[in-house]
Amino acid sequence: MTPVLELRGIDKSFGPVQVLHDVAFSVYPGEVTALVGDNGAGKSTLVKCVGGIHPIDSGEYLFEGKPVQVGSPRDAAGLGIEIVYQDLALCDNLDIVQNMFLGREHKRGIVLDEDTMEEMAARTLESLSVRTVKSIRQHVSSLSGGQRQTVAIAKAVLWNSKVVILDEPTAALGVAQTAQVLELVRRLADQGLAVVLISHNMNDVFAVSDRIAALYLGRMAAQVKTSDVTHAQVVELITSGRSGDLGLTNGVPA
Amino acid sequence: MRAGPSQEEIRRHNLGALLRHVHLSGPTSRAELTSRMGLNRSTIMALTADLTAAGLVREELPRETGRAGRPSLVVRPESARVYVFALDVGVDRLVAARVGLGGAVLDRRETVRRRGPFSLEEVVGPLAAFARQMHRRTRPDTVCVGVAAAFSGGVAQSDGVVRFGPNMGSVDVPFGEEMARRLALGLPVTVGNDANLAAMAEHLRGVGVGCRDLVYLHGDVGVGGGVIAGGALLGGHQGFGGEVGHMVVNPQGRLCGCGSRGCLEAEVGERALLEAAGRFGSQVGREAVRAVVSAADRGDIVAQAALSRVGDWLGLGVANLVNVFNPEMVVFGGMLREVYLGSAAQVRSRLNLDALSPSREHLRLRTTALGDDATLVGAAELAFAQVLADPLEVLARAGS
């Protein structure tokens, strides 16, 4: 299977500090790829490179097998890549529909009327089997943490994206809301999207992922299938960059 | 030489297939039915006309016409007119629902069941009362075409008698017969094992739609399950098949309610989890299980160890099932949804160590899409089975 998104040899420095070293990363349609690593390993930075927020210093960026230039969030969105950032951007004083269309009202030169926007928002939430929000005209400030994540994810899906990247969507949530978000993540992939899930919680990672990519000090230690590894191996990859035959040898992936 | 099926048999089969289609997939255009069923347009028209005349479906112009040209008529189930009663007898609750053709829950009543000694009257009484209340509220032109119940226990295929139910405290209960007598609707009450029916529900309407080989695991007080192989439920010789909760995973392990030792149910059921977490006694049921998962999430190491232990046995059980049945999907329902999500690292580590590599490579592990209604939805599907097999005959009987 061809990855929908593939990065090769990505380097990224902030001033004198190199944060990503020769990173490879592939994500596939219909699958959830978990991106794991200790605090500061470079997960959010990698995702921001994918999203065009940080320009990469060197390396290849391929989308559906073809090299592309992604220099801005607009470029990424144009390819069908949507990212829900760790510090997620919803506007409290707007309702769900307004949030889902924020910054997109004039896409492709078409001005959407309120009724159409409302129907599209409702249909998207419905297609994701989201039944927890009472009214799509509710202000986002009145939503719970889990519902806010849900709306952010639905916003990502609304635009027919091909890749959805979620940076720690369950970090601030209780168990019941985490369960709903995880099930939503799984549903997105089952509908054919490529989903990247960043999480520090190994139960979340094993519950829904098909692949696991482990970053260690800015290097991709290993990209494995979830059906081929144990919890202990993944923890080793995260904490030492190695586990048996897997992982880095002198900083180079096996 | 055996003669082929008669015209009449073919017609009956096609009527059932068309009705099943709109029952499960919802309103469908004639054009789509033509291509999906592989029949020609005039046959679809004739079948639809028969079902319409019987009041089982209705034909309408589609709401939105995206394309230009003459729109194909949409065939929709008569959900408000044709319905069944679905009953769910769980350890902790009794539910009755009126479910329309197409699967919509039109009305629903639920009450808590006390845990304790089994009394047939205490189960049949409230359910019959619920059904009567709901029946009184129906319009005169509605018609009930079936009644079925999901029962937390082993149900004999031949007579619908509940032969065992260790967690209900029931043995040899003629539940279906008594329920039918009390309902007095002139309809038999079909009874099925709750987890078997939930498996079918997930296959027909839940996370397993389109998936023909599926193993469903249901956590209540005990652990039940259902195996769907090649699209059909594996019932076994007498209908007791699929009792995955009584697969022995730990011969030196904990005593099980069935009298054996180390059954999957004894190692991963509600009691095992609560005891391992040092919380058995104060609180029971789903809330107690959720409390353990929450505590583990907040860093409680006893709760974490309990979940990890239970997850390990669950992984071993799933590994065995995967090796035997090679399912495309394993679904965790009931309280096992929470247990799986809270111990997935353990479950999958064990699975990856113990299941055969080719069988686990494409395996999909999923949580229930129907949630706590899976058993009830399964009962509704069982109740619809007759009318879907022979629509006109069943409707004629029900209407008379």
Ligand SMILES: Nc1ncnc2c1ncn2[C@@H]1O[C@H](COP(=O)(O)OP(=O)(O)OP(=O)(O)O)[C@@H](O)[C@H]1O
């Ligand atoms: N804009 C920036 N300027 C300078 N350094 C940065 C910048 N963004 C990130 N870094 C550094 O890059 C490294 C990787 O950070 P990043 O946020 O990608 O980690 P992470 O894997 O997402 O961690 P966490 O799990 O804590 O979210 C850290 O050392 C961080 O301090």
Ligand SMILES: [Mg+2]
């Ligand atoms: Mg981060």
